[in-house]
Amino acid sequence: MSKPISSLALIGALLKKEFKAYSRDTIYLALTLVVLVAVPIVFHFLPDSVDETITLAVSPSVSTMIAEAEDTLRSLGATEEQLAQLDEADLAEQEEGLLLLEFDDAEEMTRVIEGELEAWRTDAGELVLRDPDADTDKPEDATRVNVDIGIAFPDDFIADVATGAGDVTVTVYSDAAVDEEIQAAMRSFVREAAYQFAGRELPVDLPAEETIVLGEDRAGSQVTLQERMRPMLLFMILLMETFSMASLVSTEVLQRTVTAVLVTPAKVWHFLTAKTIFGTLMSLSQALIILVLIGGVTAENWSLLLTVLLMGAVMFTGVALFVGSAGRDFMGQLFYAMLFTVPLLIPSFAVLIPGSVAAWVRFIPTYPIIDVLVGATVYDATWASSWSALAYAGVWLVVLYGAGLVALKRKVESL
DSSP: OOOOOOOOHHHHHHHHHHHHHHHHOOHHHHHHHHHHHHHHHHEEEEEOOOOOOEEEEOOOOOOHHHHHHHHHHHTTTTTHHHHHHHHHTTTTTHHHHHHHEESOHHHHHHHHHHHEEEEEEEETTTEEEEEESOOOOTTTTTTEOOOOOEOOTTTTHHHHHTTTHHHHHHEEEEEEEHHHHHHHHHHHHHHHHHHHHOOOSSSSSOOOOTTOOOOOOOOTTTOHHHHHHHHHHHHHHHHHHHHHHHHHHHHHHHHHHHHHHHHHSHHHHHHHHHHHHHHHHHHHHHHHHHHHOOOOOOTTHHHHHHHHHHHHHHHHHHHHHHHHOOOSHHHHHHHHHHHHEEEEEEEGGGTTTOOOOOOGGGTTHHHHHHHHHHHHHOOOOHHHHHHHHHHHHHHHHHHHHHHHHHHHHHHHHHH
16 A cells, blocks of 8 residues: 655645746746846946035126125125125035036026036136037046036126115026926025025024924935835846746646646645745745845845745735636736736836825735835835834735635636
8 A cells, every 4th residue: 555645745746847847948047047147237237326416507606796796785884804705605615415616608507508518627626618519628637517507697696686676687597307396496595695695684484404304314315226226126026927937827727737737646735835835936036136136135124125025925926826827828828917017016116206105006015015125125124114014015915815826726626
């Protein structure tokens, strides 16, 4: 009498079969290898720093405007000492992250903003203009400065403001790519400068600084594109395995390989367990490899990252089981894979566009997964701050994985 085969041995044999089938699928195997090599390379070419300095151009120079206003200011009672202090004042000195460039000609300033001229700044602070179309060498010991916004003052700006003239016109030139928030900040800067030149206080009472910034003040520590892309790449690796897993399931169903498996002592639950373990291992192992290669693991977040990646791997395995059981041919399987995965991608794009997430995006099953990934890799989130998102992800995991199991079980039993 033969000895009964244990469930563990049956599942192990089915897993061995899964790995053999995966290794013979040259398309998805090659795609997996390419992704594992290409993703870390692309990641390390992404910008790893953020330039938080706003370059502001003004025309004419501050010294020119002061020279034009000296007689007027003297008539208003200004002393020579006060005029000297005004001449030595730096408008951008107390403005953090602001670089001030002074142009004598407003037309040259606008040509720089439009890109017709290049602006170079020497180590001594001297501004050098260069025509990129002309056959001239680049200035030595100088750094290229990109000017996106400029302010053209009238020559008698200070005098008019000091005497209270009501028809002072200042023109703000801005590149089309400059955010409206920065343009508004520059208009506020002009008004503040006008009050300073006039020797008056601003007609508003500003609240204390600690009440201005809502949430964490990341001035000086902005999130780089590289840091934003890290959780998105991990998420994409988990999702991509849906296609290969769904293809394997669909092939076994269409070729009725599963019926041959069920002729053996293996039961349906053995088959489903092996599929779950295989799909989870493939997704999780690839995500962990990418995580090691692109960094982001710390002594504080490794357990949180491992947990959320495992939950994501199981979730996408459930999606793959559902898609694989629904497809009737390769094109049908690919259609269903795109139909289900494209909506699941939507929350990941919130990584590239920081800000408030729309309410409907929060109802997408993958939102808590990407939310925890972003928090753990970018904002040093802890278990205490992530438990609610993990619980929410757990609810969706049960729903999606359960739907995949039920769909594949019914498909197998109907063959």
